[in-house]
Amino acid sequence: MSDKPEKFIDENGIRLDGRRVDEIRPMTVEMGVLTRADGSCYLEWGNNKVLAAVYGPRELHPRRLQRPGEALVRYRYNMAAFSVEDRIRPGPSRRSTEISKVSGEAFEPVVMKQFYPSAVIDVFAEVLQADAGTRTAAINAATLALVDAGIPMKGLVAACAVGKVDGQLVLDLNKPEDNYGDADLPIAMTEDGDITLLQMDGNLTVEEVNKGIEMVREGCEQIFAIQKAALLERFGTAEEEEVLED
Template sequence: MGKLIDENGIRLDGRRWDELRPIKIEIGVIKNADGSAYIEFGKNKIIAAVYGPREAHPKHLALPDKAIVRCRYHMAPFSTEERKSPQPSRREIEISLVLRRAMESVIFLEEYPRSIIDVFVEVLQSDGGSRCASITAVSAALADSGISMKDLIVGCAVGKIDGQIVLDLNDLEDKEGEGDMPVAYMPNLDKIVLLQFDGIFSEEEFKKAIDLAILGNKKVYEILKKALIEKYFGTVDEK
């Protein structure tokens, strides 16, 4: 394997260490859903849809004092280079779980007792960092549905390639690099709601990685904000 960063500090896709891939967010793409969003995060193409809060079926799932969240993260069979079996894999089940936990920390569940909020995430094309892109799309969809939430969530990964901490790994950097750390973040409350880590970092590297992740997340937040304002208020003027 060749070098992932050249002598000028440029990565394989032409980015510097602290640059994000291009991001595009569209809100309200699915008419039948109560809230929906589509995100392009580098080569990731992901649709998120929120249904509810609605009556829980089967009824025994419902809790008397708050809503429950059900999340399905799924990769389309055509989303990867080799065909992926449509059956939920171990990885997809795990991501569904971590997305759900991140959402539960941000939604005001007590406002909707005895109900269920269904969240579906469909990956149409996958690249590195799809769980971070997914969580950004989900929070956009939740805001679109008008469910009470404490803050928006944005996600962005950091990693280590060629011994250097870099922002937002793509698929190749994720596979060939030395570490990958997805971080989801509430920008207004300054809280981390998801943090996973694969690889080996020293303590300094870890601290640097967290700071970089938060910096990247704030950039994603600006894009998400812009998309929401555009959908709800037409233009992004006067601010």
């Protein structure tokens, strides 16, 4: 028997988890949680729990993989066996391989790889608890782990999904909306608003995609603010914090 809800949005425009259609789930981040990684970040977003760790830049072996003029950025997205309702078989899957590839590419325009020729920068994103939106949660955590590792970057990357339920676009899909909704459109972007990841599952019209992208832009603005607050907490001075509070 399907546990699909009859309605996802009530007559007041409120979703099953109490959010408005353009509202993201609460997000908390903590940087520098792993002492053995060069950079790390733990992120909770709704019921998602994700840990990102960065190692490098360090020499890449085997040497035939080295890129003479720049570093190689490797991104590995992994779901812990216990992160979902039905246990996930450990090891790479088609899904995780695809997510790793596109998520790594989401950082292409921002990571200044030219400073580290022949080196590798490894990004590990471990999903500890999954509740829809884990690839976007992982990207949001990985950005901060990269900064924490001291990797030079032109800016941050934020990611959020938009989808469609009950004929309406909704930002940052929760699990029932992801499972039973009509579309899922995860997007990542730079602070300049350049889209670095866009995937789509389901059916949306061109107008809906354009409106969805605008909703994601608003969501990413909020995520950039959360990321910057975390950076200030980790690296900022007391004076800077006072300025922020004023």
